[in-house]
Amino acid sequence: MAKVAENASPGVPREPVSEFDMELAALARAEHGEPFRLLGPHAVEREGRPRVLVRTIQPYAASVSLVVNSEAIPAERAGPDGIFEALLPPAYKELEARDYRLRMRWHDGGVSEVPDAYAFPPLLTEFDLHLLGEGSHWQSYDKLGAHACETAGVQGVQFAVWAPNALRVSVVGDFNRWDGRVHPMRSRGHSGVWELFLPELKEGTVYKYEIRSRLGELPFLKADPYAFEAELRPKSGSVVASLDGYGWNDDAWMKTRGKREWLAQPISIYEVHLGSWRRVPEEGNRWLTYREIADQLIPYVKQMGYTHIELLPVMEHPFDASWGYQTIGYFAATSRYGKPKDFMYLVDRCHQEDIGVLLDWTPAHFPADAHGLAEFDGTHLYEHADPRQGRHPDWGTLVFNYGRSEVRGFLLSNALFWLDKYHIDGLRVDAVASMLYLDYSRRPGEWIPNEFGGRENLAAISFLKRLNEVANERHAGVLMVAEESTAWPAVSRPTYLGGLGFTLKWNMGWMNDTLSYFSHDTIYRKYQHNRMTFSMLYAFTENFVLPLSHDEVVHGKRSLIDKMPGNLWQQFANLRLLYAYLCAHPGKKLLFMGGEFGQRSEWYHGASLEWNLLGYPEHQGLKQLVADLNSIYRREAALHEVDFEWQGFQWIDCNDADASVLSFIRRARNLEDFLIVVANFTPVARENYRVGVPEPGYYREFFNSDSQYYAGNNYGNGGGVMAEPVPWMGMEYSLPLRLPPLAALYFKRL
DSSP states (O other), X not given: OXXXXXXXXXXXXXXXXXXXXXXXXXXXXXXXXXXXXXXXXXXXXXXXXXXXXXXXXXXXXXXXXXEETTEEEEOEEOSSSSEEEEEOOTTOOOOOGGGEEEEEEETTSXXXXXXXXXXXXXXXXXXXXXXHHHTOOTTGGGTXXXXXXXXXXXXXXXXXXXXXXXXXXXXXXXXXXXXXTTOXXXXXXXXXXXXXXXXXXXXXXXXXXXXXXXTOSSOEEEOOTTOSEEOOTTOOOEEOOOOTTOOOOOHHHHHHHTTSOGGGSOOEEEEEOTTTSSEEGGGTTEEOOHHHHHHHHHHHHHHHXXXXXXXXXOEXXXXXXXXXXXXXXXXXXXXXXXOHHHHHHHHHHHHHTTOEEEEEEOOSOBOOXXXXXXXXXXXXXXXXXXXXXXXXXXXXXXXBOTTSHHHHHHHHHHHHHHHHXXXXXXXXXXXXXXXXXXXXXXOTTSSOOOXXXXXXXXXXXXXXXXXXXXXXXXXXXXXXXXXXXXXXXXXXXXGGGTSOXXXXXXXXXXXXXXXXXXXXXXXXXXXXXXXXXXXXXXXXXXXXEEEEOGGGGSTTSOOHHHHSOSSHHHHHHHHHHHHHHXXXXXXXEEEETTGGGTOOSOOOTTSOOOGGGGGSHHHHHHHHHHHHHHHHHHHOGGGTTTOSSGGGEEEEEOOOTTTTEEEEEEEOSXXXXXXXXXXXXXXXXXXXXXXXXXXXXXXXXXXXXXXXXGTSOOOSOTTEEEOBSOOBTTBSEEEEEEEOTTEEEEEEEO
């Protein structure tokens, strides 16, 4: 075998350097892209006889031996920087991974022994690689990333990563001194995938990928895009974790979820940021763990009557103040609150209590952190190269290249991952508007038109449609929710009808108009009356969720209670009225945590909610009102059964701007099952205010937001009113009502 010429004296002819010598040198420099050509067992011919030669690279070893059948066969140095090779005796004509081990003696005298990683065959099939390449491997998370497994009778971890423009990729960690020379990965050719099985590695191992790009001279470290767990910030290593073995106890929920007619069901969502719902101040203001959250949050949600919780992103993120929206670990539940199986426990417990769990999901952008997806293999792999397509001007983040099949596959697989592995009941897709429009938040010249000269992002539209199709095909009953703030048509209509295929869409117009109206001094509300009626012009064009979300109580927007005008009493009366109006308006409901008891301060991610406020009757009364409204909403079919058609809603009077009073009817599918809703948006009590009703009889006042139980004045109608045969507002009967100030009333005919 040719040897590398060393220490040649001046004037002495050098032995020609062979191609093989150059390969060994490249291996020693960690620049060789096909390490299996050199490392591991190889059939060779010596003196006309077939032999087996084993080559390994161990830069920190003083000596290396092969242990075969308890026999130690010394290896010789065969190249620079720790390359050793051993020629086995002629009796060993074949050698498999389980047949031998490498014994390293270190310079400090220590000895270790491991199987040879380069004796194992590739594990990804050609069919896997084909599906990954076309972006249709829905379980790519089972193939890429780090997976504890058994290969050839040996336990270890299989690593695989997509990096098509890398010259070399290595797995690094404490197990190899973070040295990229020790464990270079196998290239799977044109697929761009690299893989390596590392024997005897275990769960809990911290690792990264060291990548040497074809376009750069210096290697760099990247976290695993498919890692199931990551270190707690400020550390950024990936962690080998298994998601198998958790014993789910939510069969009853999962079996019935797909059979529920969700659009006709009550959906009242409690939006939660796990890091600030409740903390433990006496223990350094630490977070609750996933299991502690399960023990405390679930009983609270049950008490309050919510049907679902929606979690701000739990995917791993390095920056607390991003609230999870600048995701790094798309497949990793954040380690802030525990291990992956602890998060499974939280979801499982929710399902056992008949509570659905939605996750915020961020396919619109990702941060440019050096250890993340940005320029992953030294090129713009996940993002567009042109900043006019690949960078968000508002957030300083990067935009996924939705037209690249592998990137689409990554995102589609990630969405399915949370539905599959964690039994999540739906995804609220963040910032959909920024995905739909190429010119989103960009000035002329800062964006590139599509192939037809338009502003629509055709690749993103195609991706969103496929996302919703695949999610619903594979997980019946999941809710796919769009945060979409424009007038894009048919967001929540099926793709076969030309829609984007979402189940629901956040009604940002309703939210903006309603909060703007409520923030005005009551004396001026009559001039803003159209803000409260405008939503009914488009209420049934989409399947809407009415959101009072986290975005409305941060960054100087003030808390909900602080948005309300007037003195303390008026502020609470206004907020009670807002929640009663929210409950009665067509559409599903969402309220961010803290709003239910009147959090005074703006929401801050680094502190607990102001639970001490519940010691005051106004805050306790507001909390009781929200719980009662959720109970009424779930009980009364008229408030949830027909949310997305005119059949479920009828104005009684929408024109009384001078009095700032609205009245309307909500109906169930059974049109005889209806409610009367009357809301007075001024602090003026109104006597003998007449409201038309469609039927005679006694109308019981079963809800009054001014009730003393809610810290109100208890001004109302003594439990109910008999309809009078006085035609009013186009109806044959009417009710003479006492309208409490800044309050809403619900009536039901007995």
